[in-house]
Amino acid sequence: xxxxxxxxxxxxxxxxxAEAISHILMLRAGYVRQLAAGLYxxxxxxxxxxxxxxxxxxxxxxSIDAQEISMPILHxxxxxxxxxxxxIIGGEMFRLKDRTDREFCLGMTHEEIMxxxxxxxxxxxxxxxxxxxxxxxxxxxxxxxxxxxLRTREFIMKDSYSFDADDEGLDKNYQLxxxxxxxxxxxxxxxxMQVESDPGMMGGGYSHEFxxxxxxxxxxxxxxxxxGYSANVELALSxxxxxxxxxxxxxxxxxxxKRTVKxxxxxxxxxxxxxxxxxxxxxxxxxxxxLVRGDQELHEKKMSKVIGSHRPAQxxxxxxxxxxxxxxxxxxxxxxxxxxxxxxxKGVFVTGANKQHYHLKGVRADKDFTAEWHDIHIARAGDLxxxxxxxxxxxRVIEIGNIFKLGTKYSSxxxxxxxxxxxxxxxxxxxxxxxxxxxxxxxxxxxxxxxxGIIWPKSIAPFDVELxxxxxxxxxxVKTAEALYKELKANKIDVLMDDREERAGVKFKDADLxxxxxxxxIGEKTLKEGLVEIKDRRTxxxxxxxxxxxxxxxx
RNA sequence: CGGGGCGUAGCGCAGUUUGGUAGCGCGCACGGUUCGGGACCGUGAGGUCGGAGGUUCAAAUCCUCUCGCCCCGACCA
Numbered sequence: 001x002x003x004x005x006x007x008x009x010x011x012x013x014x015x016x017x018a019e020a021i022s023h024i025l026m027l028r029a030g031y032v033r034q035l036a037a038g039l040y041x042x043x044x045x046x047x048x049x050x051x052x053x054x055x056x057x058x059x060x061x062x063s064i065d066a067q068e069i070s071m072p073i074l075h076x077x078x079x080x081x082x083x084x085x086x087x088i089i090g091g092e093m094f095r096l097k098d099r100t101d102r103e104f105c106l107g108m109t110h111e112e113i114m115x116x117x118x119x120x121x122x123x124x125x126x127x128x129x130x131x132x133x134x135x136x137x138x139x140x141x142x143x144x145x146x147x148x149x150l151r152t153r154e155f156i157m158k159d160s161y162s163f164d165a166d167d168e169g170l171d172k173n174y175q176l177x178x179x180x181x182x183x184x185x186x187x188x189x190x191x192x193m194q195v196e197s198d199p200g201m202m203g204g205g206y207s208h209e210f211x212x213x214x215x216x217x218x219x220x221x222x223x224x225x226x227x228g229y230s231a232n233v234e235l236a237l238s239x240x241x242x243x244x245x246x247x248x249x250x251x252x253x254x255x256x257x258k259r260t261v262k263x264x265x266x267x268x269x270x271x272x273x274x275x276x277x278x279x280x281x282x283x284x285x286x287x288x289x290x291l292v293r294g295d296q297e298l299h300e301k302k303m304s305k306v307i308g309s310h311r312p313a314q315x316x317x318x319x320x321x322x323x324x325x326x327x328x329x330x331x332x333x334x335x336x337x338x339x340x341x342x343x344x345x346k347g348v349f350v351t352g353a354n355k356q357h358y359h360l361k362g363v364r365a366d367k368d369f370t371a372e373w374h375d376i377h378i379a380r381a382g383d384l385x386x387x388x389x390x391x392x393x394x395x396r397v398i399e400i401g402n403i404f405k406l407g408t409k410y411s412s413x414x415x416x417x418x419x420x421x422x423x424x425x426x427x428x429x430x431x432x433x434x435x436x437x438x439x440x441x442x443x444x445x446x447x448x449x450x451x452x453g454i455i456w457p458k459s460i461a462p463f464d465v466e467l468x469x470x471x472x473x474x475x476x477x478v479k480t481a482e483a484l485y486k487e488l489k490a491n492k493i494d495v496l497m498d499d500r501e502e503r504a505g506v507k508f509k510d511a512d513l514x515x516x517x518x519x520x521x522i523g524e525k526t527l528k529e530g531l532v533e534i535k536d537r538r539t540x541x542x543x544x545x546x547x548x549x550x551x552x553x554x555x
Numbered sequence: 556c557g558g559g560g561c562g563u564a565g566c567g568c569a570g571u572u573u574g575g576u577a578g579c580g581c582g583c584a585c586g587g588u589u590c591g592g593g594a595c596c597g598u599g600a601g602g603u604c605g606g607a608g609g610u611u612c613a614a615a616u617c618c619u620c621u622c623g624c625c626c627c628g629a630c631c632a
């Protein structure tokens with residue numbers, strides 16, 4: 001490809017409303033343009049990158065016998081109604097009507113439609129297993145699109161779905177996908193890890209996420225360097241570092257106007273870890289008191305797993321329900337449902353006395369209060385691994401893929417059944433598996449850039465090499481460039497030749513910004529010695545080679 | 556949905572406090588000189604100041620409403 005013929009609108013300055021590095025660089029280097037919040041146009045360079053990523057996805061999907069198909073984006077409401085998700089999913093689903101008033105939605109994922117197809121076509125265990133995939137646009141009315149291409153309202157996803165006769169089959173397809181995903185992300189040059197995750201609205205009981213470490217990410221994961229335990233902090237189990245235990249007798253202490261853990265702990269000259277933090281929440285079944293250690297935060301998702309959907313109580317509700325102001329509530333002597341973090345089992349604590357301006361010192365679990373015990377705190381760096389006891393690290397990550405064991409949730413709802421070898425009718429056992437190609441691209445940039453621009457991993461770069469004849473007015477330069485251009489193409493090397501009538505400086509700046517991993521610089525002076533320069537975009541190291549050597553060097 | 560910020564030329568911004576005929580840099584077009592890390596000189600094109608309504612002799616500037624975008628939070632296959 002010739003630069004002069006390709007639409008690569010590079011920008012000297014970054015648009016003001018871009019913040020994430022991948023967003024800024026993709027805009028500046030002419031890969032994407034924004035149409036509206038969460039809607040992006042992929043320009044020629046950006047589309048080439050997605051094409052490279054998709055090619056890898058296809059190869060690895062085919063290698064585990066997944067078959068590519070293509071599903072509509074516009075879905076009739078009835079199918080989503082049958083699985084219940086039409087009502088469960090709120091504003092995130094785009095909904096519309098056709099001219100006859102029939103209801104439709106735009107597909108945010110394809111479990112329903114894939115299962116619908118299976119329900120119509122699969123009859124026998126002999127038809128199983130099947131793995132179908134597509135690389136298809138999804139639409140979600142995101143509450144908050146952000147970080148450029150990382151969270152958008154319309155995006156391409158590779159989604160695959162497995163259909164099996166039994167759990168062993170599902171296990172195998174799940175495992176095959178996990179392995180394929182490892183190969184895919186490795187080939188894309190990403191640093192990543194596989195972690196346990198919360199299945200969320202997908203249902204089913206078992207899932208993993210693939211995470212690329214990056215400060216631009218929206219998720220956090222806990223990692224154990226000791227045993228390798230890794231999980232999204234939404235469900236990561238951790239044991240906070242132990243307290244020194246004081247054998248206080250139970251007594252009321254006067255704590256005038258001291259409400260928060262911070263205030264009371266400062267007042268009593270104790271660390272927050274010696275306190276029980278009591279948080280009243282309102283669930284569908286009524287008020288629940290959540291108890292965590294004073295130095296911890298309550299994790300709402302973990303809490304939701306125990307008591308279902310809920311919200312924090314307002315200050316006035318606390319007074320109404322518990323009869324005392326929020327700063328002085330505690331578990332002792334309460335009849336209300338209580339969920340407590342297990343780290344409170346051992347030790348002696350200070351907590352609200354349920355009496356204005358008083359706290360209770362010397363509170364012990366089981367003796368002074370009882371509760372249901374569940375891990376409900378947010379895992380933090382420095383907490384200990386629940387498996388092996390070594391310290392956990394917490395890091396910020398971009399979710400680039402996920403795999404779910406769905407079981408029979410969708411097949412049961414949509415009556416996707418088959419006859420087994422004994423003539424018994426059974427629901428098909430399913431899994432679903434997603435990867436976001438645009439997120440791979442963004443994560444690759446977030447993990448590979450410098451002050452001058454993008455540094456693409458070779459496998460997903462828009463071109464393999466950029467050929468840079470510096471002076472287009474020099475006949476020998478042009479002649480050499482044209483010959484090399486032809487030869488590179490003949491050797492199946494993707495080459496972008498910067499044949500513009502631009503000054504050398506502009507070409508260097510643009511080349512670094514665009515980030516093609518190898519640059520071949522053809523300069524007038526060096527050329528007189530019969531040499532050209534091969535430059536590594538990442539290290540900026542340059543070697544001078546004869547023209548004849550170029551092909552072997554860059555192959 | 557809650558909190559905050561911003562909308563002025565393609566991009567980055569000044570001008571808004573104190574109302575008085577819209578400006579700078581980059582980019583773009585043309586001419587010339589340059590030519591290995593975003594050149595220089597000259598000439599020029601380009602603006603419903605996000606939109607609507609109001610106040611005023613006069614509104615980018617003041618008031619009301621509205622739309623859009625970004626950030627934090629809530630939410631999130």
